[in-house]
Amino acid sequence: MEKAMDWEANRLINELTQGRDLANQLKRLDPKAARDDCESLLEKILSCYEKSLSMLNWGASVGERRPAMGGVMESPHSFAGSNPRNELSDPDCKDQFHRDVFKKRKTLPRWTEQVRVCSGTGAEVGPLDDGYSWRKYGQKDILGANFPRAYYRCTHRNVQGCLATKQVQRSDEDASIFQITYRGRHTCIQSSHLTPALASSEREKPKQSEEKQEQSQEIHLNFTTGLKVEDLSTWEENFPSFSFPSTPIESENEESPIFAEPVKENSFMGSYSPSFLSPTTPESNYFSLSSCQMDIFGMDYNLQQTSECDITEIISAHTSGTNSPIGDLDFPLDQVVLDPSSPFDPSEFFT
């Protein structure tokens, strides 16, 4: 625990030191140096700041989160810990399940992206493909919003117990902007992930694919030119990597029927860029963090941390956590733990 805190502090110091070094590099850089070099350095420096800030924001809870990970197995009264298996024989099983669903809603990780659809194509463009297959299960008029909110869940929910859902809300101000709130993470294996961009262009209206590529380029530019990403949202808040999975916790017992056959580890690998999962050196990692995201979705995505409430929800999801194979996997911690540059033994968190 203390060790973990120290380690976190060390990482923070490392980040800041690295940022300083990079700034120095930039300072010493030949004024005639290639613009790309400058931008690359700038990018790294900003990344250092972002990561540091992110650590600070999360730092307060870090101390709680780590033991929480360890406590996951021993606090069985959370959403999946309600031991649903027993309730299967209960006539009220369904109601119980229903309740659990609502309980779960609170504990699932949540993050928001704002997606701008190319305005030229107009209204017929629906929310874009993000490489996953979704099934719409509801639509609701939202108070004060001009457009209804659409609810999607993973197509493989029944087959693979994937609990990922998303809500798509068209922006009032700019109809070409969709706010997509993701909840939970995919535990399913989606074949389309092999080539998400390709798959998406196949599945969606063909004319979008080109636009997406353009947007991808455009956002790449945004990232490389100082991260001033218009007014969509603040990408630097990406860093709370709660929204990205990493290694599944090993000793899962599988009590919840919802996750009757939890998907194996490589499904996560298939769902997200390896850059999230196996950080290399910070330098190489930071940039890939932004760029790989673009590569995954192939379009104009900006992650937005929803709120502090969400963080606590997420944290509580893990503190109260359970034997859900997916409930506890989306931790910055995991990513951190994986950092090979750290001498820290991750297993200490789980013992």
Add this chain to the structure above:
DNA sequence: AGAATTTGACCATG
């Protein structure tokens, strides 16, 4: 026919 979407009803939450 099977998959996907629509839509009204139901439920939890604040």
Add this chain to the structure above:
DNA sequence: CATGGTCAAATTCT
């Protein structure tokens, strides 16, 4: 009680 989120029957699509 109002609202947002989900369910599930009905309907549409492929």
